Amino acid sequence: MLTRPTTHNHLAERVRRLFGTAPCRLQVAALPWRDTGNGVEIMLITSRDTGRWVLPKGWPEAKEPLCEAAAREAGEEAGLRGTVSHLEAGRYFYAKVLASGEEVPCEVLVFPLHVDKIADRWKEKHSRTRKWVNSSEAVRMVNEPDLCQIIAYFCADPRRFS
Secondary structure (H helix, E strand, C coil): CCCCCCCHHHHHHHHHHHHCCCCCEEEEEEEEEEECCCCEEEEEEECCCCCCEECCEECCCCCCCHHHHHHHHHHHHHCEEEEECCCCCEEEEEEEECCCCCEEEEEEEEEEEEEEEECCCCCCHHHCCEEEEEHHHHHHHECCHHHHHHHHHHHHCHHHHC
């Protein structure tokens, strides 16, 4: 049985152990999905720096609602539009390497995005690859274990986030 991804307190403790007491910065990610009739597929994209498979993610702007920021990132990074959930599917932590080489701990809130439009042209088309995959492929392709857990939890019952 799949359980809800790791609790916030447990994750906060893991971050403290990994990064010390440096404050976390907040990012948001879209979890783009579609129902094919044969199950759920997730759209993964490559990161611009290392080519790893990731979700569209970035920094929220000003007073932008977090779920809307995630939807905006999906549009900019993957050319996707759809209905974003106001409920987060989970959160995970990672170390963002800035242009200066400095590592900054980030907490990423993940919001499901039910995709209904896929653009042929989008802002970051020439710097990213995108790919639809089933949930087990997504879990194999993504490097962050906590994000893999979120993807598996979401795919087990995506309608709970409607």
